Amino acid sequence: MMRVIEIAGLEKAYKGGTKALKGVDLTIEKGEIFALLGPNGAGKTTLISIVCGIVTKTGGSVSVYGHDIETAYRAARDHIGLVPQELTTDAFETVWDTVAFSRGLFGKPRNDAYLEDLLKRLTLWDKREARMMELSGGMKRRVMIAKALAHEPDILFLDEPTAGVDVELRRDMWELVRKLQSDGTTIILTTHYIEEAEEMADRVGVIRDGELVALGEKNELMAQMGRRTLTIFLEQPLKALPTALEGRDIDLSDDGGELAYHFDSNAAENGIPQLMRQLDELGIGWRDLTTRQSSLEDIFVSLVHAGDAK
Numbered sequence: 001m002m003r004v005i006e007i008a009g010l011e012k013a014y015k016g017g018t019k020a021l022k023g024v025d026l027t028i029e030k031g032e033i034f035a036l037l038g039p040n041g042a043g044k045t046t047l048i049s050i051v052c053g054i055v056t057k058t059g060g061s062v063s064v065y066g067h068d069i070e071t072a073y074r075a076a077r078d079h080i081g082l083v084p085q086e087l088t089t090d091a092f093e094t095v096w097d098t099v100a101f102s103r104g105l106f107g108k109p110r111n112d113a114y115l116e117d118l119l120k121r122l123t124l125w126d127k128r129e130a131r132m133m134e135l136s137g138g139m140k141r142r143v144m145i146a147k148a149l150a151h152e153p154d155i156l157f158l159d160e161p162t163a164g165v166d167v168e169l170r171r172d173m174w175e176l177v178r179k180l181q182s183d184g185t186t187i188i189l190t191t192h193y194i195e196e197a198e199e200m201a202d203r204v205g206v207i208r209d210g211e212l213v214a215l216g217e218k219n220e221l222m223a224q225m226g227r228r229t230l231t232i233f234l235e236q237p238l239k240a241l242p243t244a245l246e247g248r249d250i251d252l253s254d255d256g257g258e259l260a261y262h263f264d265s266n267a268a269e270n271g272i273p274q275l276m277r278q279l280d281e282l283g284i285g286w287r288d289l290t291t292r293q294s295s296l297e298d299i300f301v302s303l304v305h306a307g308d309a310k
């Protein structure tokens with residue numbers, strides 16, 4: 001595997017003292033979809049803004065294809081396309097001009113064949129003469145991607161690509177991102193939708209409070225955390241979780257009809273027999289049981305909770 005981005009000991013302290021990044025080490029491999037997951041304010045945007053040269057780091061190093069992002073900025077930046085969180089286009093400009101202009105900003109010679117192919121891949125070709133203001137939200141987002149890819153980069157950053165977007169559009173976006181990957185683009189996206197990372201990513205990094213608290217292959221990460229959830233469907237709904245069960249990692253559903261017990265499937269003892277005995281003693285009847293692998297969401301929530309306890 002070829003490393004396309006290498007980040008070592010990356011730090012950012014904003015003026016005023018906020019430490020947005022506290023020593024992040026991260027390598028991005030060619031051709032992968034990497035999802036950077038984290039709650040609001042965790043440092044995701046700061047991290048990608050540094051790699052894209054919009055924000056200046058205060059410590060550590062970043063290189064893109066071996067080019068240092070500060071001492072060899074142009075060479076590094078040439079490889080990168082960035083789709084920022086906000087849609088930034090001129091409402092009166094046409095799709096074609098918008099995209100062609102972005103290419104020009106990178107000092108690339110005109111290449112109509114490339115832009116035509118790009119617009120076709122993004123199903124924007126029929127709209128090339130439309131003004132930005134005439135486009136639907138989904139099309140505008142695709143133009144943002146076309147703009148980011150106009151100078152032929154091979155790494156694409158997507159900052160919260162589907163924030164505030166409806167389910168259908170989100171699925172279109174996922175499909176498009178997969179298509180770009182199969183065309184050879186390396187993709188780094190930030191998201192706070194766990195579902196998005198679970199659906200799309202080859203690898204996942206979880207960032208919290210400026211630190212990477214988990215990093216790995218999505219599937220491995222999920223297995224390694226080894227968490228499973230046992231759901232117990234109760235005969236009679238409970239009003240509240242019995243105090244006798246409070247010490248355990250167990251939740252009562254909002255309607256009181258189900259108990260969800262989270263356990264470590266790698267541990268010598270999973271605590272299930274004891275739990276079932278306790279339910280018996282408490283006179284809590286159940287009608288069915290299921291177990292499942294904890295989702296990335298459960299893992300994410302437990303990682304973020306671990307931080308609250310500190």
Ligand SMILES: Nc1ncnc2c1ncn2[C@@H]1O[C@H](COP(=O)(O)OP(=O)(O)OP(=O)(O)O)[C@@H](O)[C@H]1O
Binds near residue numbers: 016018043045
């Ligand atoms: N220009 C700035 N000046 C000062 N502090 C900033 C600046 N930009 C971000 N921060 C702070 O740095 C921290 C990380 O912010 P960042 O935007 O990187 O987080 P994020 O994970 O991208 O969150 P979100 O999903 O809300 O965009 C936050 O505490 C934020 O308030």
